[in-house]
Amino acid sequence: MxxxxxxxxxxxxxxxxxxxxxxxxxxxxxxxxxxxxxxxxxxxxxxxxxxxxxxxxxxxxxxxxxxxxxxxxxxxxxxxxxxxxxxxxxxxxxxxxxxxxxxxxxxxxxxxxxxxxxxxxxxxxxxxxxxxxxxxxxxxxxxxxxxxxxxxxxxxxxxTDHSTITAEAAAQADDYLIRHQFSGIALIADHGEVLLRKGYGLSGPESLNSPDDPSRIASLTKSFTAAAIMKLVESGKLHLDDTLDTYIPGFPQGNEITLHMLLSHTSGLVSNFPRTEGLSLQQTMEAIKNKPLAFEPGTDFKYSNSGYMLLGYIIEQASGMSYADYIHQQFTGPLQMTHTGVADEHTPTIKGYVSKSDQWTLAGKYYTQPGSGGLYSTVDDLLKWDRALNTTDILSQDSLDKMLTPYSHKNYGYGWMMDQTGDRPVVFHNGSGTGYATGLSREQGDGLTIILLGNHGGVDTLTIMRDIRQLLTP
Incomplete structure (x- = not known):
C-alpha cells in the first residue's frame, strides 16, 4: 500500500x-x-x-x-x-x-x-x-x-445562520427555486413582511451565495435612472418634452427624440451599445450616433439600453453631478440603501456564471455605462426601494403615475413594465448582464414583492417571477 x-x-x-x-x-x-x-x-x-x-x-x-x-x-x-x-x-x-x-x-x-x-x-x-x-x-x-x-x-x-428566512407561507416558492436550480439570491415579501430571504447556488468555486451578498442588478438600474429623470423634472431642471440635441448636439434626429421617448423605449434608438474595456462615455455616445434608427421616433417600441445610457449622461449634465453621486444624494442616501451604488470591476459582488458546453463557468468582466445597467445592490436594499416607490417619500404622486403609465403595446412605462395578476396590477422589470439574470416584481400600491438577483446568465427571471406569484397568490 x-x-x-x-x-x-x-x-x-x-x-x-x-x-x-x-x-x-x-x-x-x-x-x-x-x-x-x-x-x-x-x-x-x-x-x-x-x-x-x-x-x-x-x-x-x-x-x-x-x-x-x-x-x-x-x-x-x-x-x-x-x-x-x-x-x-x-x-x-x-x-x-x-x-x-x-x-x-x-x-x-x-x-x-x-x-x-x-x-x-x-x-x-x-x-x-x-x-x-x-x-x-x-x-x-x-x-x-x-x-x-x-x-x-x-x-x-x-x-448560526440568522440571515436566511424561510417562512412556511413561501415554502412553495423555495421548493420551486430549488427544483429549477436557481442560483443567486431571492427575497419575497408580503406588504413588507419578509417571507423568504435566501441564497442559492455558488458564488465562486468554494462559497455559496448568502442572502446578505451584494450583486450586480443589471437592468433593474433603469428604475433608478427613470426616477432620477423624474426628480430632475420635479425640480424644473428637465422637461419630458426636452429633445436629445439639447444635451448632445449633432445627434442624428436628436431634435425629434424626447426624454419621454428615451424613457419609454419609443425613440427608435438601437438596443445595445459597445461594451469594451477602456471605452469612454464620449466614445460610447459616438458609437451610438453612428447607428441608424430602427424606426421614426415615437412611432413604435424597441427596448434600448442605448437610450438609458444616454439618460444617464443627461442626468449628469442636468444635475452637475456624477450619476453615482446624484443617485446617492436623492435616493440611496435618504433611504439608507447602504449597499447600493455604481459597480466597477473591483466591487465585491457575487460572481456571475455563463453556460458553456452545458456547464456553468465563471463569466468574464462585466462592462456597462451608468444609466442602463451599472448598479449593484442587495435584496434588502431593493426591498427598501420597493417600499419607497409605494409612497411619495422620494417622488411625487404625479411622477409615480407617469412612471407606471404604459406608453406602447409592450406596456412599458418609465423603467417599469405593467401586468395584471387577477385584479391586482403588477409592475416589474428584469435584467441581464454578463453572468447575471435579475428581476423585481411588485404589486402596485403594496402587496407581494419578488426580488431575484441571479448569477446564472440567460435565466428567464420573468417566467420565474410569474410562476412564483401564481403559486403564492390566493
Missing part, C-alpha cells in the same frame, strides 16, 4: 485513541503534546457557538494537516440542521432552511439540493464510526459563519 495513503488511514485511528479520554473538555498538556509529536495533529482550539462554549459529547475536534475537523453529526446539529443517514445513497443528509446537503464519508464533496457542489480542502475521516469533516466547509454548507480570536487565548467563534 502507498505509504502516504497508509498514513492517512492509520493516523486518524491513532488520533481517536489519544482523544477518547478528553471528549468533554480540553485535553491535558501532556496529551496535546503527544498528539502533536506523534501524529502531526493538534487538538483544535476551543469553539464558541453564538457566544457559548461548545462542550463536545462525541469526538473532540482536532487539526490534521492544517485542517480543523469536527464530528459531522454533532456539529451539524449544533448549527441547527437535522441529520439522518441515507442508506441508499450511503451518505449523511443534513436538512436546514429547506436545503438538503448530502455528504458521503471519506469524500470532499458536499452536495446542496442536488445541483450545487462545494468541496472541502481534504476528505472527511472515519474514526471509530464517527465521520469527522473539515469545519469550514461544513460551516459554509450550512450558511453559518466562522471567525477566530486570540483574546486571551485562541478561540474559534461560530455563528
Amino acid at each position: 502507498n505509504q502516504s495513503l497508509r498514513r492517512a488511514i492509520l493516523l486518524p485511528i491513532v488520533i481517536s485513541s489519544m482523544l477518547l479520554g478528553t471528549l468533554a473538555g480540553a485535553p491535558s498538556q501532556a496529551n496535546a503534546k503527544s498528539v502533536t509529536t506523534a501524529t502531526k495533529t493538534t487538538v483544535a482550539p476551543d469553539m464558541l457557538l453564538d457566544g457559548r462554549q461548545i462542550i463536545w459529547t462525541s469526538s473532540r475536534p482536532f487539526i490534521y494537516q492544517g485542517t480543523t475537523y469536527v464530528p459531522l453529526r454533532e456539529a451539524a446539529e449544533l448549527l441547527g440542521a437535522k441529520v439522518s443517514w441515507n442508506k441508499d445513497k450511503r451518505a449523511t443528509e443534513l436538512q436546514l432552511h429547506g436545503n438538503t446537503i448530502v455528504h458521503r464519508p471519506q469524500t470532499r464533496d458536499f452536495i446542496v439540493n442536488g445541483y450545487t457542489r462545494i468541496q472541502a480542502p481534504a476528505p472527511s475521516l472515519s474514526i471509530d464510526s464517527t465521520t469527522m469533516v473539515p469545519l469550514r466547509t461544513l460551516v459554509e454548507a450550512l450558511g453559518a459563519e466562522i471567525s477566530s480570536s486570540a483574546n486571551p487565548v485562541r478561540q474559534l467563534q461560530l455563528t
Whole structure:
C-alpha cells in the first residue's frame, strides 16, 4: 500500500485513541503534546457557538494537516440542521432552511439540493464510526459563519445562520427555486413582511451565495435612472418634452427624440451599445450616433439600453453631478440603501456564471455605462426601494403615475413594465448582464414583492417571477 495513503488511514485511528479520554473538555498538556509529536495533529482550539462554549459529547475536534475537523453529526446539529443517514445513497443528509446537503464519508464533496457542489480542502475521516469533516466547509454548507480570536487565548467563534428566512407561507416558492436550480439570491415579501430571504447556488468555486451578498442588478438600474429623470423634472431642471440635441448636439434626429421617448423605449434608438474595456462615455455616445434608427421616433417600441445610457449622461449634465453621486444624494442616501451604488470591476459582488458546453463557468468582466445597467445592490436594499416607490417619500404622486403609465403595446412605462395578476396590477422589470439574470416584481400600491438577483446568465427571471406569484397568490 502507498505509504502516504497508509498514513492517512492509520493516523486518524491513532488520533481517536489519544482523544477518547478528553471528549468533554480540553485535553491535558501532556496529551496535546503527544498528539502533536506523534501524529502531526493538534487538538483544535476551543469553539464558541453564538457566544457559548461548545462542550463536545462525541469526538473532540482536532487539526490534521492544517485542517480543523469536527464530528459531522454533532456539529451539524449544533448549527441547527437535522441529520439522518441515507442508506441508499450511503451518505449523511443534513436538512436546514429547506436545503438538503448530502455528504458521503471519506469524500470532499458536499452536495446542496442536488445541483450545487462545494468541496472541502481534504476528505472527511472515519474514526471509530464517527465521520469527522473539515469545519469550514461544513460551516459554509450550512450558511453559518466562522471567525477566530486570540483574546486571551485562541478561540474559534461560530455563528448560526440568522440571515436566511424561510417562512412556511413561501415554502412553495423555495421548493420551486430549488427544483429549477436557481442560483443567486431571492427575497419575497408580503406588504413588507419578509417571507423568504435566501441564497442559492455558488458564488465562486468554494462559497455559496448568502442572502446578505451584494450583486450586480443589471437592468433593474433603469428604475433608478427613470426616477432620477423624474426628480430632475420635479425640480424644473428637465422637461419630458426636452429633445436629445439639447444635451448632445449633432445627434442624428436628436431634435425629434424626447426624454419621454428615451424613457419609454419609443425613440427608435438601437438596443445595445459597445461594451469594451477602456471605452469612454464620449466614445460610447459616438458609437451610438453612428447607428441608424430602427424606426421614426415615437412611432413604435424597441427596448434600448442605448437610450438609458444616454439618460444617464443627461442626468449628469442636468444635475452637475456624477450619476453615482446624484443617485446617492436623492435616493440611496435618504433611504439608507447602504449597499447600493455604481459597480466597477473591483466591487465585491457575487460572481456571475455563463453556460458553456452545458456547464456553468465563471463569466468574464462585466462592462456597462451608468444609466442602463451599472448598479449593484442587495435584496434588502431593493426591498427598501420597493417600499419607497409605494409612497411619495422620494417622488411625487404625479411622477409615480407617469412612471407606471404604459406608453406602447409592450406596456412599458418609465423603467417599469405593467401586468395584471387577477385584479391586482403588477409592475416589474428584469435584467441581464454578463453572468447575471435579475428581476423585481411588485404589486402596485403594496402587496407581494419578488426580488431575484441571479448569477446564472440567460435565466428567464420573468417566467420565474410569474410562476412564483401564481403559486403564492390566493
